[in-house]
Amino acid sequence: FENLNHWREEFLIQASPSDPENFPFVVLGNKIDVDGGNSRVVSEKKAKAWCASKGNIPYFETSAKEGFNVEAAFQCIAKNALKNEPEEE
Incomplete structure (x- = not known):
């Protein structure tokens, strides 16, 4: 996160x-299933504040292992990519 x-x-x-x-950047906080979320390195508040400071970048806390919020994150990425794609003439 520091980088x-x-x-x-x-x-x-x-x-x-x-x-x-x-x-259209998106920030993912992954592995929220580990240790019930108690071993997190970055707080949700800190991550959301960083995203807000960069123009309200979407932020998702996810667990690939549990499948939590993964689909929502990828749908957001796909929608943002399509929204920013140049229109064909």
Whole structure:
């Protein structure tokens, strides 16, 4: 999580999207099933605050093992990708 700013900036440099300020990022907090969520490294509040500071990036807490919130996260990613796809003429 501490490297998220760097990863985001580096991605935007390398990918050079046409509208970097509105690129459809999504942040996932994974493995929330581990230890009943008691072993988390980053609080939900801190993650949501970071996402809000970057233009309200969608944030999902997920568990791939339990299948919790995984589908919702991928649906959000797909919808945002389609929304930002250039229209054909």
